[in-house]
Amino acid sequence: MTRKPLRLFKPALALLLGISVSTGALAQANLESSVESQHSELARLYHAFTVTHAAALDTIARANLDPQFAQARADMRQHLEQMQTRENSQSMSHGMMHSSGDSNSHDMDMSMEGPYRELDVKARVNMGRQVRADHTDAAAAEAYDNVASLPRHAAMVLAAGRQFEEALWSLWADPVTSVDDKVKATQTVIEDYRSADERHAVSVQPKPVALYLDHAYTGSLQSAYPRLSGLLWSNQWLQLASLEAIIRGQVDPQFAGRVDDTLERYNNKLGSDSGMSMFPAPVEMPTVPTIAPTLYTLAPEASIIVDNLNMLDAAIADIIAYPGLDANTREHAILDKVAQFTDDDTATDNMSYLLSALRGGIYNQGGPAIGELMGSERNRSRDAMGMQHHMSMSGPN
Numbered sequence: 001m002t003r004k005p006l007r008l009f010k011p012a013l014a015l016l017l018g019i020s021v022s023t024g025a026l027a028q029a030n031l032e033s034s035v036e037s038q039h040s041e042l043a044r045l046y047h048a049f050t051v052t053h054a055a056a057l058d059t060i061a062r063a064n065l066d067p068q069f070a071q072a073r074a075d076m077r078q079h080l081e082q083m084q085t086r087e088n089s090q091s092m093s094h095g096m097m098h099s100s101g102d103s104n105s106h107d108m109d110m111s112m113e114g115p116y117r118e119l120d121v122k123a124r125v126n127m128g129r130q131v132r133a134d135h136t137d138a139a140a141a142e143a144y145d146n147v148a149s150l151p152r153h154a155a156m157v158l159a160a161g162r163q164f165e166e167a168l169w170s171l172w173a174d175p176v177t178s179v180d181d182k183v184k185a186t187q188t189v190i191e192d193y194r195s196a197d198e199r200h201a202v203s204v205q206p207k208p209v210a211l212y213l214d215h216a217y218t219g220s221l222q223s224a225y226p227r228l229s230g231l232l233w234s235n236q237w238l239q240l241a242s243l244e245a246i247i248r249g250q251v252d253p254q255f256a257g258r259v260d261d262t263l264e265r266y267n268n269k270l271g272s273d274s275g276m277s278m279f280p281a282p283v284e285m286p287t288v289p290t291i292a293p294t295l296y297t298l299a300p301e302a303s304i305i306v307d308n309l310n311m312l313d314a315a316i317a318d319i320i321a322y323p324g325l326d327a328n329t330r331e332h333a334i335l336d337k338v339a340q341f342t343d344d345d346t347a348t349d350n351m352s353y354l355l356s357a358l359r360g361g362i363y364n365q366g367g368p369a370i371g372e373l374m375g376s377e378r379n380r381s382r383d384a385m386g387m388q389h390h391m392s393m394s395g396p397n
Contacts, residue, residue, distance in 0.1 A: 039173050041263060042242050045131070046169065047140040049235040050162050052130040053313070054143035056228055059123050060221070060321050061149035063116075072115035073323035076224050080322065083219065116224045124227035128270060131235065149320050151331050153200070154338050158316075160200045161309040164193040165239070168302055172247055172295070179250050179298070186299045193305070202308040202341045204301050206353030211340055212285075212315040217333065220321040221314075222283075230281030231270070232317070234366065236310055237286040238266040241369035244292035248370060251294060258370050265367065282366035285314055287357035290365050304353065312341045 063069050140162075144155040167189050171182055194201050212218070222229045241262040249256035268279040287310070288303035289296045296303040319325070319333045340346050348356075362368055 205347035209356040233282040237366035240291040244369035284360040284364040
């Protein structure tokens with residue numbers, strides 16, 4: 001890796017030096033070098049994930065304005081409206097629970113051959129190249145500023161969230177500081193995030209899963225761009241799985257050195273340059289309790305923030321992907337969604353948050369960070385368990 005020192009390490013390194021015994025410039029340089037040498041590829045990917053996510057949102061927004069996709073937009077909107085009508089009907093017959101059944105039964109009429117198929121394939125290939133490329137610190141820091149479809153306020157919330165996630169990862173990736181000190185330092189990372197700019201920080205209270213699984217534009221991204229959606233959720237899976245591998249190895253030495261396993265699994269999901277892979281991408285949003293349970297155990301509040309950020313990401317992507325929205329409607333929908341995630345008034349209890357995360361299923365969320373799982377462990381749908389869930393699609397990446 002050519003960029004030294006990494007920007008994303010600086011906040012956590014400064015914090016770590018404040019709680020560790022060793023001090024001075026030499027100690028800091030040694031710590032940076034040690035962390036970077038162990039996890040330089042993960043650090044590169046974290047930058048790439050931010051740039052790729054922003055570029056994907058821009059690609060989708062441009063497609064919604066391109067005249068050549070006018071008929072595709074009309075077909076997709078009709079399909080989404082029909083899906084919404086069908087799910088509303090099911091809600092009435094299931095005690096007002098909004099659900100389309102088991103996410104393993106992908107019975108979409110449009111399937112993988114929908115009107116956006118060619119665009120989805122092209123976007124998936126382009127975003128795959130973005131992930132494999134090197135990106136500067138500045139490019140990652142400014143990525144959301146350049147997304148035309150994002151209101152300024154929303155862009156700042158996403159950018160602040162990425163800084164929080166980077167600081168959290170940098171803290172736990174440090175090989176020197178003890179686990180107990182990292183747990184204490186995590187609280188400082190949370191306080192810094194919440195106090196630095198409270199208006200642009202998501203709540204530390206767990207949010208109801210309905211905020212991203214049950215709104216007017218739910219399922220738009222996964223319906224129109226299943227391959228691109230799979231890539232974005234694969235990126236999210238690695239962020240959580242790599243943290244789980246790192247932390248698990250620190251808590252229990254028998255699991256040390258498993259980060260390479262998570263990278264190999266991610267690369268298998270990423271597939272070839274054309275986007276083809278024999279390893280399925282997630283069809284449910286990866287969550288911390290499911291993919292990084294050790295992080296959830298040691299730092300539940302930080303885990304809730306991460307999942308709140310990822311739910312907000314998913315909701316915003318659905319709004320941007322919904323075809324035919326005028327700019328004013330889209331902006332208000334995004335800002336309303338941001339407001340729901342940044343205030344503390346709309347919240348659920350910790351047990352409901354945990355259950356909703358686990359009911360998505362480990363296999364459907366990308367599989368475990370450590371260990372093997374060759375098929376879904378779920379024998380009932382979200383609907384059968386009384387959980388809200390929108391239609392989802394699956395197929396080659």
